[in-house]
Amino acid sequence: MRPGATRVGIIDYGMGNLYSVAKAVEHLGASAVVSDRAEVLAGTDRIIFPGVGAFGDCMAALEARELTDFVRVAAQTRPFLGICLGMQLLMESSEEHGAHAGLGLLPGRVLAFPPGAMRDRDGRPLKVPHMGWNELHQLVAHPLFAGIPQDAHFYFVHSFYVEPANPELLAAFADYGFPFCAAVAVDNLFALQCHPEKSGEAGLRLLGNFLAWDGGGGPACGI
Template sequence: MSAATTHVGIIDYGMGNLYSVAKAVEYLGGKAIVSDQASELAATDRIIFPGVGAFGDCMAALEARELSDFVRVAAQTRPFLGICLGMQMLMDCSMEHGEHAGLGLLPGRVIPFPEEALQAADGRRLKIPHMGWNELHQLVEHPLFAGVPQNAYFYFVHSFYVEPSTPEILAAFSDYAFPFCAAMAADNLFALQCHPEKSGTTGLRLLGNFLGWDGDRGESCAI
């Protein structure tokens, strides 16, 4: 399916960078459907789950809009992309401001960067949130990485990171004092801690790959 005919559902739960994602989709030739209605989102070809903000607030917003069950189904039935908080929400739980249950679509938890570890190799104290450009080190071959250079720079802004409990879903990592999970892949689901919609031409390449992706990982394997 070409990007020109692709309808992309963008989940609106009252938080997040919805319109920057929608603008990127439209720029690439797709049709962005920003909605908080499961029926409207269900009529699209693929789903993007974007987000910024707090984990617990996001879960409450999904529940209030009766979207949590839709996300669970969509993430297993069509090409699905989680971005930043939208990636973190896929996990079992988060330790952000207390423990909160997640959507349970991927095994693992969301934890804070440990204060005692936030020191660069040159002795500089690293700040939280981790904000700015950082390298994305690809660990697997995946259709969404097609044409994306190894160690390309992407834009990050986050204070918590994902700790997957199984290595099979880890697709890329980045470094901020230590290596942390920056992307995950499982069947038709792909998720990124960084913001491709804010990452220039490289981020647009990844989003364009998503618009043309059928959800099949093909012959994906470790790099």
């Protein structure tokens, strides 16, 4: 770590791909602070909210660790990056394995890929989960997209997708049977369905942009 390097809090609620995210952050010269304690995470400069697993289980894990209030405050007060399930949990609700309430930071819901729509352009069935490389189609000029080519490939692993209630939140989309929300952005918050820590050069560039981001320059439609 370089002297004076930015301190990145990585929220540990027992269900994130923490090692890969922390290694990517450290590779880029920042200090990764992985913790499940709000008082430790509160001392960092910016927050990454990763996640892998089922929506309801992850909400229960956040609540058990008394992290829900911290996430709500951090998402409005410092540069904040949600990754995969860490993006979905920001929404109001999810239909994964029943109805579950989310953190409610962003208006919208999490839905399953509809079986009837899961066909490629040639009519062949598409597998769920959506797993592998896919193009990220940028819709806004955001600081985290700086230096990343339009339609760059990122790595996805998910069976559910976010449907924002406010179209102004949509920062990028991807196609898998139909166009779906792949990134949202508002004020100091940015979140992706894909995994930048597993997405090669483009993913590292996005994470590097996040480490340098002051939380400004994005859409301002209010949380």
